[in-house]
Amino acid sequence: MRVRIHRGAREIGGSCIELAHDGARLLLDLGLPLDGNPDDHTRHPDIDGLAGGSDLLALVLSHGHRDHTGLSHLAGPDLPVALGAATLAILKAAATFVPDCHVPTNTVPLADRQPLRLGPFTVTPYLVDHSAYDAYALLIEAGGQRLFYTGDVRGHGRKGALFERLLRDPPRNIDTLLMEGSSLGRLDPDRTFPSEDEIEARLVGLFDETPGMALVAASAQNIDRVVSLYRAAKRTGRTLILDLYAAVVLAATGNPRIPQSNWPGVAVFVPHHQRVHIKRTGRFDLLTAHGHNRIYAEDLPALAPRAAMLFRHSLLPDLDRAGCLTGARAIWSQWDGYLRQPRGQALADELATRAIPLAHAHTSGHASIPDLRRLAAALAPRRLVPIHTFAPEQYPALFGPSVTIEQDGTWWECAA
Ligand SMILES: [Zn+2]
Numbered sequence: 199m200r201v202r203i204h205r206g207a208r209e210i211g212g213s214c215i216e217l218a219h220d221g222a223r224l225l226l227d228l229g230l231p232l233d234g235n236p237d238d239h240t241r242h243p244d245i246d247g248l249a250g251g252s253d254l255l256a257l258v259l260s261h262g263h264r265d266h267t268g269l270s271h272l273a274g275p276d277l278p279v280a281l282g283a284a285t286l287a288i289l290k291a292a293a294t295f296v297p298d299c300h301v302p303t304n305t306v307p308l309a310d311r312q313p314l315r316l317g318p319f320t321v322t323p324y325l326v327d328h329s330a331y332d333a334y335a336l337l338i339e340a341g342g343q344r345l346f347y348t349g350d351v352r353g354h355g356r357k358g359a360l361f362e363r364l365l366r367d368p369p370r371n372i373d374t375l376l377m378e379g380s381s382l383g384r385l386d387p388d389r390t391f392p393s394e395d396e397i398e399a400r401l402v403g404l405f406d407e408t409p410g411m412a413l414v415a416a417s418a419q420n421i422d423r424v425v426s427l428y429r430a431a432k433r434t435g436r437t438l439i440l441d442l443y444a445a446v447v448l449a450a451t452g453n454p455r456i457p458q459s460n461w462p463g464v465a466v467f468v469p470h471h472q473r474v475h476i477k478r479t480g481r482f483d484l485l486t487a488h489g490h491n492r493i494y495a496e497d498l499p500a501l502a503p504r505a506a507m508l509f510r511h512s513l514l515p516d517l518d519r520a521g522c523l524t525g526a527r528a529i530w531s532q533w534d535g536y537l538r539q540p541r542g543q544a545l546a547d548e549l550a551t552r553a554i555p556l557a558h559a560h561t562s563g564h565a566s567i568p569d570l571r572r573l574a575a576a577l578a579p580r581r582l583v584p585i586h587t588f589a590p591e592q593y594p595a596l597f598g599p600s601v602t603i604e605q606d607g608t609w610w611e612c613a614a
Protein backbone atom coordinates (compact mmCIF):
# COMPACT_ATOMS: atom_id res chain seq x y z
CA MET A 199 0.00 0.00 0.00
CA ARG A 200 1.34 3.40 -0.98
CA VAL A 201 0.48 6.59 0.88
CA ARG A 202 0.51 10.25 -0.07
CA ILE A 203 -0.41 13.08 2.28
CA HIS A 204 -1.80 15.91 0.19
CA ARG A 205 -2.02 18.35 3.07
CA GLY A 206 -1.41 18.05 6.79
CA ALA A 207 2.19 16.81 6.97
CA ARG A 208 3.20 20.13 8.51
CA GLU A 209 -0.03 21.97 9.20
CA ILE A 210 -3.38 21.75 10.91
CA GLY A 211 -6.09 22.12 8.32
CA GLY A 212 -6.85 20.75 4.88
CA SER A 213 -6.19 17.16 5.95
CA CYS A 214 -6.20 14.82 2.96
CA ILE A 215 -4.49 11.44 2.51
CA GLU A 216 -4.49 9.29 -0.62
CA LEU A 217 -3.87 5.52 -0.45
CA ALA A 218 -3.10 3.28 -3.43
CA HIS A 219 -2.93 -0.49 -3.70
CA ASP A 220 -3.39 -3.02 -6.49
CA GLY A 221 -4.76 -0.55 -9.04
CA ALA A 222 -7.21 1.05 -6.64
CA ARG A 223 -7.14 4.20 -4.55
CA LEU A 224 -8.90 5.57 -1.47
CA LEU A 225 -9.05 9.07 0.03
CA LEU A 226 -9.12 9.80 3.75
CA ASP A 227 -10.60 13.25 4.49
CA LEU A 228 -10.81 16.18 2.08
CA GLY A 229 -10.48 19.19 4.34
CA LEU A 230 -10.34 22.91 3.92
CA PRO A 231 -7.07 24.65 4.85
CA LEU A 232 -7.61 26.69 8.03
CA ASP A 233 -7.38 30.03 6.24
CA GLY A 234 -8.75 28.60 2.98
CA ASN A 235 -11.68 29.49 0.79
CA PRO A 236 -13.53 26.44 -0.60
CA ASP A 237 -13.59 27.95 -4.09
CA ASP A 238 -9.89 28.85 -4.24
CA HIS A 239 -8.62 26.42 -6.90
CA THR A 240 -5.00 27.08 -6.03
CA ARG A 241 -5.50 25.34 -2.65
CA HIS A 242 -7.30 22.28 -4.05
CA PRO A 243 -5.33 19.02 -3.83
CA ASP A 244 -4.29 17.43 -7.10
CA ILE A 245 -6.24 14.15 -7.06
CA ASP A 246 -7.29 12.12 -10.12
CA GLY A 247 -10.76 10.66 -10.37
CA LEU A 248 -12.60 12.82 -7.84
CA ALA A 249 -15.61 12.84 -10.15
CA GLY A 250 -16.06 9.12 -9.53
CA GLY A 251 -16.21 6.11 -11.83
CA SER A 252 -12.42 5.62 -11.79
CA ASP A 253 -9.91 3.61 -9.74
CA LEU A 254 -10.59 6.05 -6.90
CA LEU A 255 -13.10 3.97 -4.95
CA ALA A 256 -14.32 6.25 -2.18
CA LEU A 257 -13.73 9.20 0.10
CA VAL A 258 -13.75 8.31 3.80
CA LEU A 259 -14.42 11.19 6.21
CA SER A 260 -13.12 10.77 9.76
CA HIS A 261 -15.49 13.40 11.20
CA GLY A 262 -17.47 16.49 10.29
CA HIS A 263 -15.05 19.35 11.04
CA ARG A 264 -14.38 21.61 8.06
CA ASP A 265 -10.62 21.04 8.19
CA HIS A 266 -11.49 17.39 7.28
CA THR A 267 -14.60 17.77 5.09
CA GLY A 268 -14.52 21.33 3.76
CA LEU A 269 -13.46 20.40 0.21
CA SER A 270 -15.73 17.36 -0.07
CA HIS A 271 -17.80 19.26 -2.66
CA LEU A 272 -14.91 18.48 -5.05
CA ALA A 273 -16.00 14.83 -5.02
CA GLY A 274 -18.51 14.16 -7.78
CA PRO A 275 -21.89 12.53 -7.10
CA ASP A 276 -20.57 9.19 -8.42
CA LEU A 277 -17.82 8.92 -5.79
CA PRO A 278 -19.09 7.13 -2.67
CA VAL A 279 -18.47 9.05 0.56
CA ALA A 280 -18.17 6.98 3.74
CA LEU A 281 -18.96 8.83 6.98
CA GLY A 282 -20.72 8.32 10.29
CA ALA A 283 -24.53 8.34 10.18
CA ALA A 284 -24.75 11.05 12.85
CA THR A 285 -22.05 13.09 11.08
CA LEU A 286 -24.19 13.01 7.92
CA ALA A 287 -27.34 13.95 9.86
CA ILE A 288 -25.53 16.87 11.55
CA LEU A 289 -24.15 18.06 8.19
CA LYS A 290 -27.70 18.00 6.81
CA ALA A 291 -29.03 19.86 9.85
CA ALA A 292 -26.31 22.51 9.58
CA ALA A 293 -26.91 22.90 5.83
CA THR A 294 -30.48 23.99 6.62
CA PHE A 295 -29.02 27.13 8.17
CA VAL A 296 -25.45 27.55 6.92
CA PRO A 297 -24.86 28.66 3.33
CA ASP A 298 -22.42 26.69 1.15
CA CYS A 299 -22.36 23.71 3.50
CA HIS A 300 -21.98 20.70 1.24
CA VAL A 301 -23.85 17.48 2.05
CA PRO A 302 -22.66 14.35 0.20
CA THR A 303 -25.44 12.38 -1.46
CA ASN A 304 -23.82 9.05 -2.39
CA THR A 305 -22.98 7.91 1.12
CA VAL A 306 -21.88 4.75 2.91
CA PRO A 307 -22.31 4.64 6.71
CA LEU A 308 -19.34 4.10 9.01
CA ALA A 309 -20.04 2.29 12.29
CA ASP A 310 -17.79 1.67 15.27
CA ARG A 311 -15.52 -1.35 14.67
CA GLN A 312 -17.58 -2.57 11.68
CA PRO A 313 -15.14 -3.37 8.85
CA LEU A 314 -16.09 -1.90 5.48
CA ARG A 315 -14.72 -3.49 2.27
CA LEU A 316 -13.83 -1.08 -0.53
CA GLY A 317 -12.07 -3.00 -3.29
CA PRO A 318 -8.70 -4.18 -1.91
CA PHE A 319 -9.07 -1.95 1.16
CA THR A 320 -10.71 -2.88 4.45
CA VAL A 321 -11.61 0.17 6.52
CA THR A 322 -12.37 -0.35 10.22
CA PRO A 323 -13.59 2.78 12.03
CA TYR A 324 -12.86 3.25 15.74
CA LEU A 325 -15.23 5.70 17.44
CA VAL A 326 -13.07 8.23 19.33
CA ASP A 327 -13.40 11.06 21.81
CA HIS A 328 -13.17 14.43 20.03
CA SER A 329 -14.94 17.79 20.10
CA ALA A 330 -16.84 16.72 16.96
CA TYR A 331 -19.59 14.18 17.54
CA ASP A 332 -19.34 10.78 15.77
CA ALA A 333 -15.58 11.04 15.08
CA TYR A 334 -13.50 8.04 14.01
CA ALA A 335 -9.94 6.86 13.83
CA LEU A 336 -9.51 4.59 10.82
CA LEU A 337 -7.65 1.30 10.42
CA ILE A 338 -6.93 0.66 6.74
CA GLU A 339 -5.76 -2.78 5.65
CA ALA A 340 -4.62 -3.67 2.14
CA GLY A 341 -2.20 -6.27 0.76
CA GLY A 342 -1.33 -7.50 4.25
CA GLN A 343 -0.31 -4.01 5.42
CA ARG A 344 -1.96 -1.97 8.13
CA LEU A 345 -2.21 1.79 8.48
CA PHE A 346 -3.88 3.46 11.45
CA TYR A 347 -5.02 7.09 11.04
CA THR A 348 -6.00 8.72 14.32
CA GLY A 349 -8.13 11.45 12.74
CA ASP A 350 -8.66 14.01 15.50
CA VAL A 351 -8.63 12.46 18.94
CA ARG A 352 -8.48 13.23 22.65
CA GLY A 353 -8.87 11.46 25.97
CA HIS A 354 -10.28 14.14 28.27
CA GLY A 355 -13.78 14.68 26.82
CA ARG A 356 -17.08 13.06 27.79
CA LYS A 357 -16.15 9.96 25.78
CA GLY A 358 -12.69 9.58 27.30
CA ALA A 359 -13.56 5.93 27.97
CA LEU A 360 -13.24 5.33 24.21
CA PHE A 361 -9.65 6.56 24.35
CA GLU A 362 -8.84 4.25 27.27
CA ARG A 363 -10.50 1.35 25.44
CA LEU A 364 -8.30 2.01 22.40
CA LEU A 365 -5.20 2.00 24.66
CA ARG A 366 -6.27 -1.24 26.35
CA ASP A 367 -7.24 -3.01 23.16
CA PRO A 368 -5.38 -1.38 20.27
CA PRO A 369 -5.22 -2.81 16.75
CA ARG A 370 -1.97 -4.83 16.59
CA ASN A 371 0.80 -5.02 14.06
CA ILE A 372 0.50 -1.49 12.69
CA ASP A 373 2.95 -0.67 9.91
CA THR A 374 2.22 3.05 9.81
CA LEU A 375 0.54 5.24 12.39
CA LEU A 376 -0.59 8.61 11.04
CA MET A 377 -1.01 10.50 14.31
CA GLU A 378 -2.41 13.98 14.82
CA GLY A 379 -0.33 16.40 16.87
CA SER A 380 -2.48 19.52 17.26
CA SER A 381 -1.11 20.14 20.76
CA LEU A 382 2.56 20.12 19.73
CA GLY A 383 4.12 23.56 19.66
CA ARG A 384 1.17 24.99 21.58
CA LEU A 385 1.98 23.81 25.08
CA ASP A 386 4.68 22.18 27.10
CA PRO A 387 5.01 18.38 26.94
CA ASP A 388 3.69 17.65 30.44
CA ARG A 389 0.64 19.83 30.40
CA THR A 390 -2.78 18.23 30.38
CA PHE A 391 -6.16 19.76 29.63
CA PRO A 392 -9.19 20.19 31.88
CA SER A 393 -11.84 17.51 31.39
CA GLU A 394 -15.38 18.33 30.30
CA ASP A 395 -16.46 17.62 33.89
CA GLU A 396 -14.10 20.39 35.02
CA ILE A 397 -15.57 22.72 32.37
CA GLU A 398 -19.02 21.89 33.72
CA ALA A 399 -17.84 22.79 37.24
CA ARG A 400 -16.37 26.06 35.97
CA LEU A 401 -19.68 26.93 34.28
CA VAL A 402 -21.52 26.19 37.55
CA GLY A 403 -19.20 28.62 39.38
CA LEU A 404 -19.67 31.33 36.76
CA PHE A 405 -23.46 30.89 36.68
CA ASP A 406 -23.58 31.24 40.47
CA GLU A 407 -21.78 34.59 40.21
CA THR A 408 -24.02 35.92 37.42
CA PRO A 409 -27.12 37.93 38.40
CA GLY A 410 -28.59 38.02 34.88
CA MET A 411 -28.52 35.79 31.84
CA ALA A 412 -25.43 33.65 31.21
CA LEU A 413 -24.47 33.84 27.53
CA VAL A 414 -22.30 30.84 26.69
CA ALA A 415 -20.58 31.21 23.33
CA ALA A 416 -19.98 27.60 22.31
CA SER A 417 -20.39 25.66 19.06
CA ALA A 418 -23.73 23.84 18.92
CA GLN A 419 -21.84 21.07 17.11
CA ASN A 420 -19.54 20.57 20.10
CA ILE A 421 -22.04 18.17 21.62
CA ASP A 422 -19.84 17.38 24.64
CA ARG A 423 -19.86 21.08 25.50
CA VAL A 424 -23.63 21.39 25.09
CA VAL A 425 -23.97 18.50 27.55
CA SER A 426 -21.66 20.31 30.00
CA LEU A 427 -23.74 23.45 29.54
CA TYR A 428 -27.02 21.61 30.07
CA ARG A 429 -25.72 19.91 33.22
CA ALA A 430 -24.33 23.17 34.64
CA ALA A 431 -27.65 24.91 33.94
CA LYS A 432 -29.53 22.12 35.68
CA ARG A 433 -27.23 22.24 38.72
CA THR A 434 -27.80 25.99 39.10
CA GLY A 435 -31.56 25.98 38.48
CA ARG A 436 -31.20 27.69 35.10
CA THR A 437 -33.11 26.98 31.91
CA LEU A 438 -30.92 26.20 28.92
CA ILE A 439 -32.05 28.37 26.00
CA LEU A 440 -31.27 27.06 22.50
CA ASP A 441 -31.90 28.71 19.19
CA LEU A 442 -33.50 26.73 16.38
CA TYR A 443 -30.17 25.88 14.77
CA ALA A 444 -28.86 24.31 17.99
CA ALA A 445 -32.15 22.46 18.53
CA VAL A 446 -31.95 20.97 15.03
CA VAL A 447 -28.27 19.97 15.43
CA LEU A 448 -28.93 18.25 18.78
CA ALA A 449 -31.84 16.31 17.28
CA ALA A 450 -29.57 15.21 14.43
CA THR A 451 -27.34 13.28 16.84
CA GLY A 452 -30.17 10.74 17.02
CA ASN A 453 -29.00 10.09 20.58
CA PRO A 454 -31.78 10.18 23.19
CA ARG A 455 -29.23 10.87 25.96
CA ILE A 456 -28.15 14.17 24.38
CA PRO A 457 -30.19 17.19 25.58
CA GLN A 458 -33.15 17.85 23.28
CA SER A 459 -35.42 20.85 22.73
CA ASN A 460 -38.42 19.16 24.36
CA TRP A 461 -36.61 18.23 27.59
CA PRO A 462 -37.60 19.85 30.88
CA GLY A 463 -35.19 22.66 31.69
CA VAL A 464 -34.66 23.43 28.00
CA ALA A 465 -36.28 26.28 26.02
CA VAL A 466 -36.15 27.21 22.34
CA PHE A 467 -35.92 30.85 21.28
CA VAL A 468 -36.14 31.53 17.54
CA PRO A 469 -34.40 34.83 16.72
CA HIS A 470 -35.63 37.15 14.01
CA HIS A 471 -33.07 36.09 11.38
CA GLN A 472 -34.06 32.43 11.82
CA ARG A 473 -37.77 33.25 11.53
CA VAL A 474 -37.00 35.05 8.26
CA HIS A 475 -34.91 32.09 7.11
CA ILE A 476 -37.72 29.61 7.89
CA LYS A 477 -40.20 31.73 5.95
CA ARG A 478 -37.83 31.96 2.99
CA THR A 479 -37.00 28.24 2.93
CA GLY A 480 -40.48 26.99 3.89
CA ARG A 481 -39.04 24.79 6.68
CA PHE A 482 -41.97 25.33 9.04
CA ASP A 483 -41.63 21.65 10.00
CA LEU A 484 -38.58 22.64 12.07
CA LEU A 485 -40.65 25.11 14.10
CA THR A 486 -43.24 22.40 14.68
CA ALA A 487 -40.64 19.81 15.65
CA HIS A 488 -39.04 22.16 18.18
CA GLY A 489 -42.13 24.06 19.35
CA HIS A 490 -42.76 22.15 22.59
CA ASN A 491 -40.69 24.44 24.84
CA ARG A 492 -40.69 27.52 22.63
CA ILE A 493 -40.33 30.90 24.29
CA TYR A 494 -40.63 34.39 22.84
CA ALA A 495 -38.80 37.70 23.22
CA GLU A 496 -41.31 38.91 25.82
CA ASP A 497 -40.48 35.90 28.03
CA LEU A 498 -36.75 36.65 28.12
CA PRO A 499 -36.49 39.50 30.71
CA ALA A 500 -38.27 37.51 33.44
CA LEU A 501 -36.37 34.33 32.62
CA ALA A 502 -32.94 36.00 32.32
CA PRO A 503 -31.71 35.54 35.94
CA ARG A 504 -32.58 31.83 35.67
CA ALA A 505 -31.31 31.28 32.13
CA ALA A 506 -28.17 30.12 30.38
CA MET A 507 -28.19 30.66 26.63
CA LEU A 508 -26.17 28.82 24.02
CA PHE A 509 -25.07 32.10 22.55
CA ARG A 510 -23.93 33.38 19.18
CA HIS A 511 -23.16 36.93 18.03
CA SER A 512 -26.15 36.90 15.69
CA LEU A 513 -28.50 36.60 18.71
CA LEU A 514 -27.37 39.88 20.25
CA PRO A 515 -29.81 42.21 18.37
CA ASP A 516 -32.77 40.10 19.56
CA LEU A 517 -31.52 40.16 23.15
CA ASP A 518 -31.05 43.94 22.95
CA ARG A 519 -34.59 44.41 21.71
CA ALA A 520 -35.96 42.08 24.39
CA GLY A 521 -34.22 44.13 27.09
CA CYS A 522 -32.95 41.04 28.90
CA LEU A 523 -29.23 41.80 29.30
CA THR A 524 -29.22 43.47 32.73
CA GLY A 525 -26.64 41.65 34.87
CA ALA A 526 -25.68 39.36 31.99
CA ARG A 527 -22.30 37.68 31.65
CA ALA A 528 -20.75 36.23 28.51
CA ILE A 529 -18.62 33.08 28.66
CA TRP A 530 -16.30 32.25 25.79
CA SER A 531 -16.42 28.47 25.48
CA GLN A 532 -14.42 27.77 22.34
CA TRP A 533 -10.86 28.22 21.11
CA ASP A 534 -9.70 31.68 22.24
CA GLY A 535 -7.89 32.21 18.93
CA TYR A 536 -11.30 32.90 17.35
CA LEU A 537 -11.72 35.77 19.79
CA ARG A 538 -8.55 37.42 18.42
CA GLN A 539 -9.83 37.22 14.84
CA PRO A 540 -11.82 40.21 13.46
CA ARG A 541 -15.25 38.62 14.01
CA GLY A 542 -14.38 37.60 17.56
CA GLN A 543 -12.96 41.03 18.25
CA ALA A 544 -16.18 42.62 16.97
CA LEU A 545 -18.20 40.52 19.43
CA ALA A 546 -15.84 41.36 22.31
CA ASP A 547 -16.24 45.07 21.43
CA GLU A 548 -20.05 44.82 21.39
CA LEU A 549 -20.05 43.07 24.77
CA ALA A 550 -17.73 45.73 26.19
CA THR A 551 -20.03 48.49 24.89
CA ARG A 552 -22.86 46.90 26.91
CA ALA A 553 -20.58 46.43 29.96
CA ILE A 554 -21.16 42.66 29.76
CA PRO A 555 -18.14 40.93 31.35
CA LEU A 556 -16.49 38.15 29.36
CA ALA A 557 -15.19 35.02 31.13
CA HIS A 558 -13.59 31.90 29.66
CA ALA A 559 -14.42 28.20 30.03
CA HIS A 560 -12.95 25.88 27.46
CA THR A 561 -10.90 22.76 26.94
CA SER A 562 -9.17 21.43 23.85
CA GLY A 563 -10.73 19.10 21.31
CA HIS A 564 -7.34 17.42 20.92
CA ALA A 565 -5.21 15.11 23.01
CA SER A 566 -2.55 16.49 25.34
CA ILE A 567 1.03 15.45 24.64
CA PRO A 568 1.06 12.93 27.55
CA ASP A 569 -2.07 11.30 26.06
CA LEU A 570 -0.51 11.23 22.58
CA ARG A 571 2.52 9.50 24.07
CA ARG A 572 0.30 6.86 25.66
CA LEU A 573 -1.49 6.38 22.35
CA ALA A 574 1.73 5.99 20.37
CA ALA A 575 3.08 3.53 22.96
CA ALA A 576 -0.10 1.42 22.89
CA LEU A 577 -0.22 1.22 19.10
CA ALA A 578 3.55 0.60 18.87
CA PRO A 579 3.73 1.16 15.10
CA ARG A 580 6.75 0.32 12.95
CA ARG A 581 6.55 3.86 11.60
CA LEU A 582 4.91 6.92 13.09
CA VAL A 583 4.19 9.70 10.60
CA PRO A 584 3.10 13.17 11.81
CA ILE A 585 -0.10 14.70 10.49
CA HIS A 586 -2.43 17.55 11.51
CA THR A 587 0.37 19.40 13.30
CA PHE A 588 2.37 22.59 12.99
CA ALA A 589 5.35 20.97 14.71
CA PRO A 590 6.31 17.66 13.01
CA GLU A 591 9.96 18.24 13.97
CA GLN A 592 9.01 17.78 17.65
CA TYR A 593 7.75 14.21 17.07
CA PRO A 594 11.09 12.33 17.25
CA ALA A 595 11.95 13.69 20.71
CA LEU A 596 8.46 12.91 22.03
CA PHE A 597 7.60 9.62 20.33
CA GLY A 598 10.93 7.98 19.60
CA PRO A 599 12.87 6.46 16.72
CA SER A 600 9.89 5.12 14.77
CA VAL A 601 9.01 8.68 13.68
CA THR A 602 9.42 9.44 9.97
CA ILE A 603 8.49 12.91 8.78
CA GLU A 604 6.90 12.85 5.32
CA GLN A 605 6.19 15.76 2.99
CA ASP A 606 2.92 16.88 1.44
CA GLY A 607 2.49 15.56 -2.09
CA THR A 608 5.05 12.72 -1.93
CA TRP A 609 4.21 9.00 -2.31
CA TRP A 610 5.76 6.54 0.16
CA GLU A 611 5.31 2.92 1.21
CA CYS A 612 3.12 2.06 4.21
CA ALA A 613 5.46 -0.80 5.15
CA ALA A 614 8.87 0.56 4.22
ZN1 LIG B 1 -11.71 17.87 14.38
Ligand SMILES: [Zn+2]
Pocket residue numbers: 211263265266350586
Ligand atom coordinates in the same frame (compact mmCIF):
# COMPACT_ATOMS: atom_id res chain seq x y z
ZN1 LIG C 1 -8.89 18.65 12.53
